Amino acid sequence: MYEVSDPAGFWVRLGAGILDGLLVLVVISFILSLLLGIPLGSESWVLYLLEAAYYVVVPVVWAGYTIGKKALGIRIVRMDGSDVNIGNMLLRTFVAGLIYGITFGIALIVSATMVAAREDKRSLHDFIAGTYVTYNAPEENY
Numbered sequence: 001m002y003e004v005s006d007p008a009g010f011w012v013r014l015g016a017g018i019l020d021g022l023l024v025l026v027v028i029s030f031i032l033s034l035l036l037g038i039p040l041g042s043e044s045w046v047l048y049l050l051e052a053a054y055y056v057v058v059p060v061v062w063a064g065y066t067i068g069k070k071a072l073g074i075r076i077v078r079m080d081g082s083d084v085n086i087g088n089m090l091l092r093t094f095v096a097g098l099i100y101g102i103t104f105g106i107a108l109i110v111s112a113t114m115v116a117a118r119e120d121k122r123s124l125h126d127f128i129a130g131t132y133v134t135y136n137a138p139e140e141n142y
Contacts, residue, residue, distance in 0.1 A: 005081060007121035008074040008133040010112065019068030024051045056089040063138040075138070079130050083138065088129045096125030 028050050032038045036046065058066050063083050064075035076084050076092070084092075100108040111124035122132050 002079040002081070004079075004120040004122065004132050004134070006135045008135055009121050010116040012072050012074055013115060013121075013133055016066065016068035016072045016074060019071055020054075020066050021068075023067055024054055028054070052093065055093050056086070059084050059089055060086050069133075073137075074133050074135055076131050077134055077136070079132065081134075081136070084129075084131060088131055092125045092129035092131060096128050099124070099128070 028047060029038075029040050032044065032046055032050075033040050038044050038046065055066070059069075059076050060083075062070070064077050069075050076088075078084055078088060096111075100111070107124055115121050115123045120132065126132050
């Protein structure tokens, strides 16, 4: 079994999530408004698709970082410390999201409590995907 190295805790992960959420909501909504004429603040399947792509693809191509995570110096890695792949991110995003939705958010509360209370700071979606969030930088410069 692998050991978690330098895990990121609740508050820094929450901060990164807020930054990413603002980025997706504001920047992508603004771009969609300019390019497709979709009114700002309206719900759109295109926005949902781009948001999902952001959370799945960006960490795969950017060594586990999203913009919010990079800004706060944390990243998602596999349990062996290697970079995440598309399978990890699909599990982390969609399967965990499905579980959070089916339980009406109760599993999300459990997940947040796990990050706050567990020594390894792993959440439910980390267990599902075989990942954790760390302060360790990748071996290559990104």
